[in-house]
Amino acid sequence: MPKFARRMDNLKASEIRELLALTADPSIISFAGGLPAAELFPIDKWIDASNKVMTENGAVALQYGQTDGFERLREHCITRMNKVGVKNVTADDIQILSGSQQGLDFMARIFIDPGDYIVVESPTYLGALNAFKTYEPKFLQIPLDEEGMVMEDLEKQLKEHDNVKFIYVISDFQNPSGKTWTLERRKRLIELANKYDVMILEDNPYGELRFEGDIQPSLRSLDTEDRVIFMGTFSKVFSPGIRVGWFNASKEVLEKFNLVKQGADLQTSTTTQMILSQFLDDNDLEAHIQKIIDVYSKRKDVMVDAMKKYFPEEVSFTNPEGGLFLWVTLPKELNARDVAVKAIEKKVAFVPGGAFYPEDPEENHFRLNYSCMPEDKIEEGIKRLGDVLKEAVK
């Protein structure tokens, strides 16, 4: 009876969400989700910040607030931008978001007419594809090698298509591949975006979770023509349950984001913004991030060591320098969806790679998450997965 809009034909339930429901079974060792380690949440400090805000300023914290966000929190975002090399940012250059997923929606909303192109990494973040599809774009997939997006392929596509609206990039510890772009590729991307007059969406949820080496300059810091829209989030360095992220972009673009924010949800929760801001006033976020890095880095090492030990040699995988995910590649003739079914029988879960491509999925990959499992479970899960893989490659 209800006659839905045409765009609804494009939207399907996220396979990851369905897989996560399946893995609610506590006997399953799940590498499927992308959850931060809950045992690291600074609960006591959150309580202190919350009580301070509510005692001193409760009537403001529970009231409507500004569309662009709580000013002191926008000031804290300046520190985060400085850390990824972006200078000369003021609070006015920040739009607070209800998590960075909302930014993906807004980005397509302000740029995409049906049939316009979005360039994505191949593979790319599934949740971005779902958000973008609402606005009926076409996708151009550019392969990733060990240094980032392959620039020759990108330029070829930009040359051939004149209605490319933006290039979507997770340049640090990408979801799902765990790969990080080299500085050279970053600079080349900016050159090509300038040359072909295309915007860039830099999605940077994991950049501060670097286990080794130096943080690469963000694309926004290399931006010469105000083309890069930077999207950050407190989900991975503080808590995803509060739903707070931000945009940094040119004034012209921020003005549009402010307009769509009014229509979409008026504003992000005043309450969570003020408590987060108080937490950042009173605590050393850098020290907290270092704690997260120490734990994730160890878990990643345990996972990689176990994979070396238990996986058959036909199977390869990335060894990320940060973030939450790594990417496994099977021999071409194997389908990771079949392997996933076998793995679930052995009580191990992961996300088959096909979901991370808008079209022509490569089915011989899968994504593993290492952030939210204790080390002994990682070892045990990878051992079981090794058995499944040895059977599969036979």
Place this chain on the structure above:
Amino acid sequence: MPKFARRMDNLKASEIRELLALTADPSIISFAGGLPAAELFPIDKWIDASNKVMTENGAVALQYGQTDGFERLREHCITRMNKVGVKNVTADDIQILSGSQQGLDFMARIFIDPGDYIVVESPTYLGALNAFKTYEPKFLQIPLDEEGMVMEDLEKQLKEHDNVKFIYVISDFQNPSGKTWTLERRKRLIELANKYDVMILEDNPYGELRFEGDIQPSLRSLDTEDRVIFMGTFSKVFSPGIRVGWFNASKEVLEKFNLVKQGADLQTSTTTQMILSQFLDDNDLEAHIQKIIDVYSKRKDVMVDAMKKYFPEEVSFTNPEGGLFLWVTLPKELNARDVAVKAIEKKVAFVPGGAFYPEDPEENHFRLNYSCMPEDKIEEGIKRLGDVLKEAVK
């Protein structure tokens, strides 16, 4: 340089938001906003609920949660639905929203292709028009009389247009008019929606804030073919700063809302949902609502009495039975925008009525809010406004 999508041509900054910025001047008596009375927020009880949730369950409250919302909070929504006459609701029939503004966006997102029609009351809520415009609908405006939407006009339009997707209605203490639909009109609306195969969006933010008489059955409670999508919010009965609302609709529609929720922001804040839910577990919301009613009812009376005393007889106004707003009508030849400029000079602010029409605005109305000003300021503000109006009608 950025090439924005076509839909961005439809979006303009909300006049109300700009007016609100202007009225940040504390010397101005503002009847312009729609803020709940902050002095009534149950801050101490919020702190208790928050500390309980965080102490007992902090790791869950700061983690990702379900797309449809925190289950216990969805159970609390059942109580709210029962109160407006909707029975046989379960937690599975509820989708939690990041405020009901988000529901307006989702509604147009799942139903509207460019050029489809939305039927609205004339006047109607400005924020709804802004949300809908993103999806490029056309609007059909149906006048309101003292009993609700004029059904003859509605049927004429439904007969003439075959791509009407839904009828948007605030049937209780409407924003901006303060009007409430009679039971007879409600029943007739359902009949017409059934006859012409059209959905209904019932936006009910104020229904529980009734000063006198009985709560009218909601449209959803009169629904015979699962056509009504009910949208509720905790903004006016608890706090708008937490940004929590909900949908109740058919399974088929809820499934679509769940899909768009995933893309739009994954989920509403686990943190605020769990704290609100704990507050509702531990406190008597009915008693809290009664406190709000007592205060708003008194403020409304003070405003209406002052208007009778100070406004010239050429000016008429509604006398609402609940909610936050009333609606003033000037002689046809006067423009409320001109009056607003004069009023600001006298340090009084309101929203000119023209903003509440998608097209062909009637400019001889304005909206007054009485919820967030103390009684002496209301008296003083209306007195000043009376002087301006007496000058204007001369």
